[in-house]
Amino acid sequence: MDEIRIGIFGLGHRGIHWLRILDRMDGYRITALGDIFASIHERALNELSDSRGVETHASYEDMLADPNVDAIALCVRCEEQGAMAARALESGKHVSSEVPAAHTMEDCWRIVAAQERTGLVYLLAEQLRYHGFITAWRGLVRGGRLGHVGYVEGEYMGRKDTRRYYRDMTTGEFVDVADLAAHPDAQPTWMHRMPPIHYLCHDLSAMLSVLDDRVARVTGMGARPQSYAHDAIHRSDVQVALLRTEKDTIMRMACGWTLGRSRETRSHRYQLIASHGTLETGAARGELPSMWLAGSQMHDAARVDWRTERADTPPEAAALADIPNTVGGRPSTGYSEPTIDYIVHKNFRDAILGEKPLEFDVYQAMDTAAPAILAADSISQGSKPIEVPDFHPSESRPAGRAPAGM
Ligand SMILES: NC(=O)c1ccc[n+]([C@@H]2O[C@H](COP(=O)([O-])OP(=O)(O)OC[C@H]3O[C@@H](n4cnc5c(N)ncnc54)[C@H](O)[C@@H]3O)[C@@H](O)[C@H]2O)c1
Incomplete structure (x- = not known):
C-alpha cells in the first residue's frame, strides 16, 4: 500500500x-x-x-x-x-x-x-506534545540537566466559545447559550455534560512526554456543577486533578472554560520545578517561556525564544500554514497550528x-485518557484517591483481552 x-x-x-x-x-x-x-x-x-x-x-x-x-x-x-x-x-x-x-x-x-x-x-x-518548546523541554529533562522534576503545573483554562453547549437536534445547528430563547428545542451536548477534567489529555500528553513517565495515582476536586458565569451551563466551571507519577513527580492540572478570563491570557500554561532548575511558560499570549538553571551563574530566570511552532518545520508542513481558521465564515473552534497537526x-x-x-503508542495514549476519567470519578466520590492502571500486558492480563470486569 x-x-x-x-x-x-x-x-x-x-x-x-x-x-x-x-x-x-x-x-x-x-x-x-x-x-x-x-x-x-x-x-x-x-x-x-x-x-x-x-x-x-x-x-x-x-x-x-x-x-x-x-x-x-x-x-x-x-x-x-x-x-x-x-x-x-x-x-x-x-x-x-x-x-x-x-x-x-x-x-x-x-x-x-x-x-x-x-x-x-x-x-x-x-x-501539543510536538510543540517546539515541549520538544526542547523534553530534551532538557531527559538529558538530566534539570535533575529530578518534583512538581509540574498545567492548565487548560480560558474564556471559551459558548457555541458548543447546545444543539438543535433537527438541523444539527449549534446554539450559543446567548441565543437559547430563540431555540426552545435545543438540547445540551456532550460538551455540556462532560466533566471538564476529562479534557486533561492535552496537558498530560505534553507533560508526560517531557517527563517520560506515567500517572500512578490521582485525586480530583471540582466546583459545584453549575456555572457561575452562564445560567444555562449546568456544569462545573473548573475541575482540578492532583496526580502522582510513577517516578514521583507531583502534578496539579486544571481544566475549565467558562470562567471570565481575558483572551490575551495563554490557555495552556505549564510550570516545572526540578531539583536543578525551573521551566515556565509565560502567562500572556506571545510572552516567551523562561528557564532557570542551578549552578549556571543565573541570578534569575531568563526568557528563551521557544515557541509553539517548531524551528525545524519541514517544507511540506510549512506549505499547510495558509489553511484557514474559519468554518462556514465564522472563526473555527477547532483550529490549531497546521504545521504541528502535520506531525x-x-x-x-x-x-x-x-x-x-x-x-506515541496506544499505552501512552491511555496514560493520558485514564487519569482524566479517574479524576472525574474521584470528584464524584468526594475526592477519593484512585490508582491508575498500567495498560501494558501482564501476567494477569494477556495481550488482546480486557481485564475481568471491563
Ligand atoms: N486537538 C485539538 O486541538 C482539538 C480542538 C478542538 C476539538 N478537539 C476534539 O475534536 C473532536 C471534535 O471536536 P469539534 O470541535 O469538531 O466538535 P463539533 O461539535 O464541532 O463536531 C463534532 C461532530 O461530530 C459529529 N458526530 C458524529 N457522530 C457523532 C455521535 N455519535 N455523537 C455526537 N456527534 C457525532 C457531530 O454531529 C459534529 O458534527 C472532539 O473529540 C474534541 O475533543 C480537538
Whole structure:
C-alpha cells in the first residue's frame, strides 16, 4: 500500500480542519466523509479539492463497512468516542482519534485489547506534545540537566466559545447559550455534560512526554456543577486533578472554560520545578517561556525564544500554514497550528505504511485518557484517591483481552 484511503467521521470544526490538511498531504486519499447530521455533508464535500467518488455516510456502521476505507479519522465529540475508535479497529480499520480518546475506563481497555488483537494502528492525535518548546523541554529533562522534576503545573483554562453547549437536534445547528430563547428545542451536548477534567489529555500528553513517565495515582476536586458565569451551563466551571507519577513527580492540572478570563491570557500554561532548575511558560499570549538553571551563574530566570511552532518545520508542513481558521465564515473552534497537526498525520501515515513505528503508542495514549476519567470519578466520590492502571500486558492480563470486569 502506498496510499491510505481515509474516511473522516465527525464533520464539525475539527473534522473540517483535518479534511483540509489530509486533502493536501501525500499518502492520503479521502474516500469517505461522515456525520450523523447529513445536512452538513455537503459543506464538507465542497471543501475537497476533488469530491468525485467520495462516499458520504450518516451512519457510523456504514462508514465501518465501506470497503474503500482503510483508516478512520475520528473527529466526533461524544461520550462514545472511545467505543467508536475500538469499533473501527474491530472492523479492520486503522484509526486516528481526536482527543481525549475515551470517556470511560471500559472504552480505554476495549481500544487497547482491540489494537493488540488486530495489530492495526491506533493513534491518539494529540498534538501539543510536538510543540517546539515541549520538544526542547523534553530534551532538557531527559538529558538530566534539570535533575529530578518534583512538581509540574498545567492548565487548560480560558474564556471559551459558548457555541458548543447546545444543539438543535433537527438541523444539527449549534446554539450559543446567548441565543437559547430563540431555540426552545435545543438540547445540551456532550460538551455540556462532560466533566471538564476529562479534557486533561492535552496537558498530560505534553507533560508526560517531557517527563517520560506515567500517572500512578490521582485525586480530583471540582466546583459545584453549575456555572457561575452562564445560567444555562449546568456544569462545573473548573475541575482540578492532583496526580502522582510513577517516578514521583507531583502534578496539579486544571481544566475549565467558562470562567471570565481575558483572551490575551495563554490557555495552556505549564510550570516545572526540578531539583536543578525551573521551566515556565509565560502567562500572556506571545510572552516567551523562561528557564532557570542551578549552578549556571543565573541570578534569575531568563526568557528563551521557544515557541509553539517548531524551528525545524519541514517544507511540506510549512506549505499547510495558509489553511484557514474559519468554518462556514465564522472563526473555527477547532483550529490549531497546521504545521504541528502535520506531525500527527505524518506519524499515522508512516506507521500504516510501515515506514516508522508510532512514537506515541496506544499505552501512552491511555496514560493520558485514564487519569482524566479517574479524576472525574474521584470528584464524584468526594475526592477519593484512585490508582491508575498500567495498560501494558501482564501476567494477569494477556495481550488482546480486557481485564475481568471491563
Ligand atoms: N486537538 C485539538 O486541538 C482539538 C480542538 C478542538 C476539538 N478537539 C476534539 O475534536 C473532536 C471534535 O471536536 P469539534 O470541535 O469538531 O466538535 P463539533 O461539535 O464541532 O463536531 C463534532 C461532530 O461530530 C459529529 N458526530 C458524529 N457522530 C457523532 C455521535 N455519535 N455523537 C455526537 N456527534 C457525532 C457531530 O454531529 C459534529 O458534527 C472532539 O473529540 C474534541 O475533543 C480537538
